[in-house]
Amino acid sequence: MASSGQGLESGGDGHGAGRIAETTHSLALQILAAVPVLRLDLPADWCQEATEESARDQAAVVRAVQDVWQYYPAAAAYRSRLLKRIEGTLAEPDEGWYNLLSDGESTKPAEPGFQFRTFRHCPAPSKDRAAAGTSITLHECTALTQQGTTGLRTWDAAVMLANHLCDTLCSSPARTCPTGPSSILELGAGTGVVGLLLAGTLNKQWHPKDAQPCVVLTDYHEAVLANLTRNADLNWTLQPEPRPTCASIDWRNPMPAHLARPEGYDWVVAADVVFDPQLLPDLLDTILAALGSKSRAFIATTVRNPDTFATWCNLLESHPDLVVCTHDLRALRAGHVDLQSDHQFDVFLHELTRASP
Numbered sequence: 016m017a018s019s020g021q022g023l024e025s026g027g028d029g030h031g032a033g034r035i036a037e038t039t040h041s042l043a044l045q046i047l048a049a050v051p052v053l054r055l056d057l058p059a060d061w062c063q064e065a066t067e068e069s070a071r072d073q074a075a076v077v078r079a080v081q082d083v084w085q086y087y088p089a090a091a092a093y094r095s096r097l098l099k100r101i102e103g104t105l106a107e108p109d110e111g112w113y114n115l116l117s118d119g120e121s122t123k124p125a126e127p128g129f130q131f132r133t134f135r136h137c138p139a140p141s142k143d144r145a146a147a148g149t150s151i152t153l154h155e156c157t158a159l160t161q162q163g164t165t166g167l168r169t170w171d172a173a174v175m176l177a178n179h180l181c182d183t184l185c186s187s188p189a190r191t192c193p194t195g196p197s198s199i200l201e202l203g204a205g206t207g208v209v210g211l212l213l214a215g216t217l218n219k220q221w222h223p224k225d226a227q228p229c230v231v232l233t234d235y236h237e238a239v240l241a242n243l244t245r246n247a248d249l250n251w252t253l254q255p256e257p258r259p260t261c262a263s264i265d266w267r268n269p270m271p272a273h274l275a276r277p278e279g280y281d282w283v284v285a286a287d288v289v290f291d292p293q294l295l296p297d298l299l300d301t302i303l304a305a306l307g308s309k310s311r312a313f314i315a316t317t318v319r320n321p322d323t324f325a326t327w328c329n330l331l332e333s334h335p336d337l338v339v340c341t342h343d344l345r346a347l348r349a350g351h352v353d354l355q356s357d358h359q360f361d362v363f364l365h366e367l368t369r370a371s372p
């Protein structure tokens with residue numbers, strides 16, 4: 016997908032080039048977000064007159080669509096409706112356009128046992144649910160476990176946590192609120208829904224005059240890290256900087272020096288990481304290594320095994336340096352449609368801060 020950034024950048028060769036770059040960029044993001052074809056925001060006149068300029072614009076549109084489809088093979092019906100709609104806005108479809116139409120089958124499909132899923136956070140007062148908010152599309156496996164890991168699919172607690180924290184960001188924009196996060200560390204990120212949705216929401220609020228928000232998504236399993244990086248690339252090749260980074264953190268080892276921050280991360284987030292009682296002390300040590308005096312940690316847990324959950328709660332509550340606040344995440348998210356598969360289990364959110372000395 017390396018070419019898409021170049022293809023979508025405004026080249027600085029005139030007002031028209033900047034406009035078409037902006038439009039194709041927006042088109043690419045809308046396709047990734049699976050915005051319904053009828054609601055796509057396309058200018059009616061972008062390639063209307065058959066001039067040299069419009070031929071160049073059309074090539075940019077074709078390139079944008081190809082770039083997205085190279086990594087994200089949208090459903091066939093969506094693709095053909097989308098192409099028809101775009102074709103209706105072109106003055107004179109050229110060879111590049113017809114190649115795109117016949118190119119339908121050459122995109123890289125999801126690997127066997129994998130699918131693409133789009134997640135969207137809509138701020139509460141939004142009227143236009145399809146267009147507003149932040150969307151990301153993730154490559155994830157369809158089975159509960161694959162390659163010996165649970166990290167290749169997206170779990171309910173992560174979707175709930177992502178929505179809850181994006182609500183928090185939208186209700187107190189990081190840019191204007193001094194307590195908003197400028198650094199976020201995700202542990203056991205899996206497919207990356209929490210960190211990527213947060214990074215997308217922060218990007219929307221970020222102003223180039225401010226320090227760049229830093230979002231780091233981590234996991235330890237090789238296949239999970241490869242898929243996590245693929246998901247960050249899929250969503251960030253087409254998005255403006257700053258982009259999130261992916262890195263390896265294994266809770267059983269000390270925090271890698273290049274990821275340590277003396278003042279800690281503003282937010283440390285993790286979902287569905289409480290499953291193995293033996294790993295819990297290491298998980299807590301990793302959280303503490305990233306938790307500074309002004310940091311907050313948000314850990315969402317699906318309670319599949321009450322004993323494991325009780326062990327985790329005891330560990331947190333008996334720690335002398337921690338202040339622990341527990342919320343019922345399902346109740347916090349009541350009225351939102353978050354449900355996928357774990358609906359029979361409770362989901363709790365622990366918010367952790369350092370006790371003042």
Ligand SMILES: C[S@@+](CC[C@H](N)C(=O)[O-])C[C@H]1O[C@@H](n2cnc3c(N)ncnc32)[C@H](O)[C@@H]1O
Nearest residue numbers: 165166169170173203204205235265266286287
């Ligand atoms: C149930 S999955 C949750 C994934 C993701 N947070 C979600 O909720 O969709 C648990 C995650 O913890 C990660 N994990 C397990 N043991 C780990 C360890 N020792 N260090 C770091 N990550 C670990 C797994 O690779 C996996 O991605």
